Amino acid sequence: MPAIQITGLRKSYGGFDAVRDVDLTVEPGRVVGLLGPNGAGKTTTLHVLLGLAAPTAGQALVQGRRHGDLDDPARTVGALLDAGGLHPGRTGRDHLRILTLAAGLPAGRVDDVLEIVGMTPAADRRVRTYSLGMRQRLGLAAALLGDPGVLVLDEPANGLDPAGMRWLREMLRSFADGGGAVLLASHVLAEVTQVADDVVVLGQGRVITAGPLDELVRDASLEDVYLDLTATTAGVR
Numbered sequence: 001m002p003a004i005q006i007t008g009l010r011k012s013y014g015g016f017d018a019v020r021d022v023d024l025t026v027e028p029g030r031v032v033g034l035l036g037p038n039g040a041g042k043t044t045t046l047h048v049l050l051g052l053a054a055p056t057a058g059q060a061l062v063q064g065r066r067h068g069d070l071d072d073p074a075r076t077v078g079a080l081l082d083a084g085g086l087h088p089g090r091t092g093r094d095h096l097r098i099l100t101l102a103a104g105l106p107a108g109r110v111d112d113v114l115e116i117v118g119m120t121p122a123a124d125r126r127v128r129t130y131s132l133g134m135r136q137r138l139g140l141a142a143a144l145l146g147d148p149g150v151l152v153l154d155e156p157a158n159g160l161d162p163a164g165m166r167w168l169r170e171m172l173r174s175f176a177d178g179g180g181a182v183l184l185a186s187h188v189l190a191e192v193t194q195v196a197d198d199v200v201v202l203g204q205g206r207v208i209t210a211g212p213l214d215e216l217v218r219d220a221s222l223e224d225v226y227l228d229l230t231a232t233t234a235g236v237r
């Protein structure tokens with residue numbers, strides 16, 4: 001069973017199709033990059049997958065089920081959506097403690113994930129003092145709390161310095177090599193090509209091209225397609 005399966009997905013807002021006819025599969029052990037310019041429909045796709053928006057047509061399944069039907073969502077899928085939603089007066093550790101409690105996870109996971117994302121030294125500082133990259137790391141820590149087999153990440157490299165980007169790549173690679181599945185949305189071509197096994201390119205809500213990264217890169221079609229998409233204003237609607 002694919003870890004993530006999206007079929008014929010359409011999401012409309014007041015008659016406007018934010019995404020339409022989107023098909024996408026993430027098998028265990030794979031990192032799939034969801035690429036597209038601003039407004040292409042990446043976040044909308046992830047929101048439907050995570051049960052934050054209802055599909056207008058089609059479906060988006062995690063481990064064969066809609067997110068809302070998962071028995072134990074926190075242990076099934078970890079998500080990083082927007083590092084903005086953090087309480088500025090709370091420490092990073094407290095933020096993770098609250099999530100742990102809410103999801104019924106073992107308290108010891110907080111120290112584990114802080115260590116994994118390299119945030120142990122900053123764990124007791126208030127979030128308002130964190131850089132953007134540190135907030136991203138904290139968001140990734142939160143995604144890893146339930147030790148899920150599936151990660152859904154929206155622009156995870158946002159704000160990371162070069163060392164942080166390398167760390168993220170290595171972390172995602174080893175997560176996938178251990179049988180995990182990753183869906184990573186980004187508008188930065190280089191970011192995706194450095195880590196993804198497969199790529200799905202969205203433009204104006206539709207899949208423009210999709211396939212294994214090495215094939216798309218070998219015949220240079222990925223860069224061509226992406227430059228065409230981003231050179232025009234077609235991506236922003």
Ligand SMILES: Nc1ncnc2c1ncn2[C@@H]1O[C@H](COP(=O)(O)OP(=O)(O)OP(=O)(O)O)[C@@H](O)[C@H]1O
Binds near residue numbers: 237
């Ligand atoms: N709640 C909403 N109501 C109305 N329109 C929406 C809503 N959410 C998204 N849209 C529209 O759907 C389109 C796709 O937006 P989406 O955020 O999914 O794109 P994106 O690929 O994630 O872009 P970015 O890279 O800028 O984050 C945009 O035109 C956006 O304005």
